[in-house]
Amino acid sequence: ETGVTQTPRHLVMGMTNKKSLKCEQHLGHNAMYWYKQSAKKPLELMFVYNFKEQTENNSVPSRFSPECPNSSHLFLHLHTLQPEDSALYLCASSATGPGANVLTFGAGSRLTVL
Amino acid sequence: GENVEQHPSTLSVQEGDSAVIKCTYSDSASNYFPWYKQELGKRPQLIIDIRSNVGEKKDQRIAVTLNKTAKHFSLHITETQPEDSAVYFCAAGPYGGSQGNLIFGKGTKLSVKP
Numbered sequence: 001e002t003g004v005t006q007t008p009r010h011l012v013m014g015m016t017n018k019k020s021l022k023c024e025q026h027l028g029h030n031a032m033y034w035y036k037q038s039a040k041k042p043l044e045l046m047f048v049y050n051f052k053e054q055t056e057n058n059s060v061p062s063r064f065s066p067e068c069p070n071s072s073h074l075f076l077h078l079h080t081l082q083p084e085d086s087a088l089y090l091c092a093s094s095a096t097g098p099g100a101n102v103l104t105f106g107a108g109s110r111l112t113v114l
Numbered sequence: 115g116e117n118v119e120q121h122p123s124t125l126s127v128q129e130g131d132s133a134v135i136k137c138t139y140s141d142s143a144s145n146y147f148p149w150y151k152q153e154l155g156k157r158p159q160l161i162i163d164i165r166s167n168v169g170e171k172k173d174q175r176i177a178v179t180l181n182k183t184a185k186h187f188s189l190h191i192t193e194t195q196p197e198d199s200a201v202y203f204c205a206a207g208p209y210g211g212s213q214g215n216l217i218f219g220k221g222t223k224l225s226v227k228p
Contacts, residue, residue, distance in 0.1 A: 004157075042118070043158075043203065043218040056215075090157070102148075103216070105157040 003027040006091050006106035013081065014114050021076040021109045023091030029104070030096045032074040034066060037088040037108070049074060050096055081113045116141040118206050120219025127194050128227055135222045137204035138186040146209035147180060147187045148216070153200045161202075162189070165209055194226045 004025045013019050025032065034046040048056035049068040063085075065077040074091055091106040117140040127133050137147075148163035164171045164178045164187065171178050175194075180187040187206075191198055201223050207216035 040123075040220065042220045045216075102160050102163075103150075103158075105150075105159070107157045 004091060004093055004104050004106035006089075006109050008109060009107065010110045010112075012112045012114065013078070015081060015083075017081075018077070018079040020078065021089055021091075021111075023074040023076075023106055025072055025091075025093040025104070025106075027093055027104060028095075029093035030071050031094045032068060032071070033092045033094075033103070034074065034076050035090040035092060035105075037090055043090070047076075078111075081111075083113050086111055086113045116144055116206055116215070116217040118204060118217045118219045120204050120222060122222060123220065124223045124225070126225045126227065129194060129196060131194055133191045133194050133198070133224055133226075135189045135202055135204070135224070136186060137188070137206070137219050138184075139206040139217075140185065141206070142182075142185065144206040144208060146207055146216075147178070148205050149176075149178060149189050150203045150205070150218075151200045152203065152221075158203060191224075194224075196226050196228055199224055199226045 007022045030051050032049045036044045036046055045058050046060045047066040052068050063080050067075040088108045088110050090108045092103045094103050118137055120137045145166035149161050150158040151161045152158040162173050162176050162178050164180050166182055169180055175192050177190045201221045203221045204219040205216045
């Protein structure tokens with residue numbers, strides 16, 4: 001384990017369901033991220049949290065709702081998703097400040113929307 | 115904003131040969147260039163990175179070179195082994211702070227044939 005844990009690892013949901021993805025890090029990092037990884041596309045940054053505050057939202061549809069209750073936990077709440085939202089959702093964390101560059105990724109949550 | 119192009123998308127080499135993956139970036143303000151390796155079904159992991167104040171960095175069989183003038187950087191793997199088979203992602207962005215503005219390439223799938 002690299003210190004970033006994601007659950008569930010696999011999720012199948014219908015378009016009308018509501019589900020949540022969870023991410024937890026024990027690295028003492030203060031920044032956490034959600035990325036979307038689709039086939040043959042670059043990693044797409046979705047949300048960034050620094051010290052529990054959202055600092056970036058890359059035009060993500062409102063059917064994805066992040067929550068960061070503390071610096072160690074990050075959630076992605078999902079509702080009324082579309083089939084094209086099927087992808088691997090990666091959580092990552094990093095330190096902040098000068099020299100804080102290394103992203104540590106979780107293993108990802110593979111989402112399938114039927 | 116930053117745009118990162120990565121080539122080739124797939125690369126197949128014989129064990130023992132060298133492999134080179136190239137990336138170009140558009141934003142001259144970018145000064146940090148990491149490379150991540152993602153094995154099948156696993157999380158992306160940082161393998162090497164370079165800052166714009168150096169032109170080359172080596173770590174055993176892997177090396178990264180940077181040409182700031184031409185805005186391109188490359189990953190070199192020598193004496194390839196089957197365990198080098200993976201998808202490699204380059205990224206570009208500013209050094210330090212949170213990584214919310216790291217832009218990733220689309221990835222290169224490297225296959226090393228025994």
